[in-house]
Amino acid sequence: MNALTKRITAVATAIAIAAVPAVALGEDGALVTADWLAENLTNPDVRVFEVSVDTGVYERGHIPGAVNLAWHTDLVDTVRRDIVSSQGLEAILQAAGVTEDTTVVLYGDNNNWFAAWGAWVFDIHGIHDVKLLDGGRKLWEAEGLPLDTATPEYAASSIDLPDDAAPLRARLVDVLEVVEGGADVSLVDIRGPKEYSGEIFAPEGVQELSVRAGHIPGAVNFPWGGAVNEDGTFKSADELKAAFAAIGIDGTKPIITYCRIGERSSHTWFVLSRILGYEVRNYDGSWTEYGNAVGVPIDNPSGTVWGKI
Template sequence: MTADVVRSLVSTAWLAEHAADPGVRVLEVDGEAARYYDGHVPGALPVDWLDDLHAPVRRGFADAPALAALLGRLGVTPTTHVVLLGDAHNTYAASAFWLLRYYGHGPLSLVDGGRRAWEVEGRPLSTEVPEPAPADYPEPSPVSSVRASRDDILQRFVPGLPGTALLDCRTQIEYEGHGARGVDLPVERHRVPGHMPGARNLDSIDVLDEATHRFRPLPELRAMFADRGVEPDTEVALYCRLAERSSLLWFALHEVVGHGRARNYDGGWAEYGSLVDVPVER
């Protein structure tokens, strides 16, 4: 899949051609930013998904003032074309894309396949760290249509109101409540295993090609969502543990398939699985 299919998805070839364009800022987003310094896409700047995009004290993503300050430090203005890629199946970059979309940033793209595709193609890496001039980024306003809050989940999606659907983007083992993926982070402790009532399971990495981590062809993506009850007028809420994998699936549904009624539940199972007296299925 290439940038010709959907504007918010660009190819590695596009990135190689346009990374140095005026008005383009390339950001590598990862859960462990140290890898950036071993080699990165030339001209890219590092963003640490946990430290830079989350609040330092409370649970949750960075608020509007914090995000504006971060973007300003990165030399980003509201008209800068921000291009995102990363490791870990591009999930952290997709999460950054969703967060920037939520806060209404305009020119915004995700690199299809992320760093994996860039490296598979043998494209160059650099250890030079750019030093952008700081920019003035005004405090943004959220776009609520792409986010599912806890109240949305409890009042509309878990009860299964007509015209709604829930997609659990975790592994089948997590969905069935038999185990966890990876090491628990502090924001995940005290949660119970299982899934939300009525949720259908679609592991986020199933929408990617195994070798290149690019998105699968559009007909395959459409079929995957349709098989899980997503119809053209269905409002869908997607969740995982911490909203990084669900961001990838949200991107596939909202940006690639073009399903405008898709919401990412950023509280994820870290929040829902810790709530008292809410329904859980296994």
């Protein structure tokens, strides 16, 4: 083998190695494993973000190099009820040094609850291949992988996000087209059974934000936590397909997910859309909008009216 042949072989091998998927599951590479991330913590083409329910946990220790995103300030419009604007997210990504070629990985506590919501927001604004750390913070800590308390600094980038949002968001009018207009769309309520039935307004310890209890007529119930294993990792695609098929959700028609304020339902959006490849929108107005809307029908199997039986 001459020198030129050796060089061509070496380059081809390097390209082949670089092309190996950095993901664990999902039709479009939706997840990365903890092992893969641990090996790529210093990779300049990988940027990690933490989006946790407990916004203070980042300061107590986070994955080295991870940038903190506070869900209630960084990823929302703080003046109106809305997600962060394209320009707002663009500024965050530029400050974190994210480019068009960066592999973006999100993770968080509570089985990646708000990390999945962050992935939905990123996807809406043009970061379509954002990935979740399978198992999230729970698995990372359980495996004794490194944590850091330092706040990372990166050279700013010039990434430019599109102004037009991806069609991943459902509005009240879209839901009413299903409920009252007969649109052939599946509704998936991912709250707990007691919320779905109207027995309670919100999970214990969570503020009640709606004046009526129950669910959107025609919606099926799939509590969001049913998509993950005990260690926080997602169940296999086959298991997820079977679980959703059992309640009539098989991807043959469009889907809208919802919960109380749209964050838990983004976790199910991620499962159905990014792992199973179904056509899904997340209704982030969710029950706090629908349950408070005037003149819209609800279903309340528990028979509660204004909090009374």
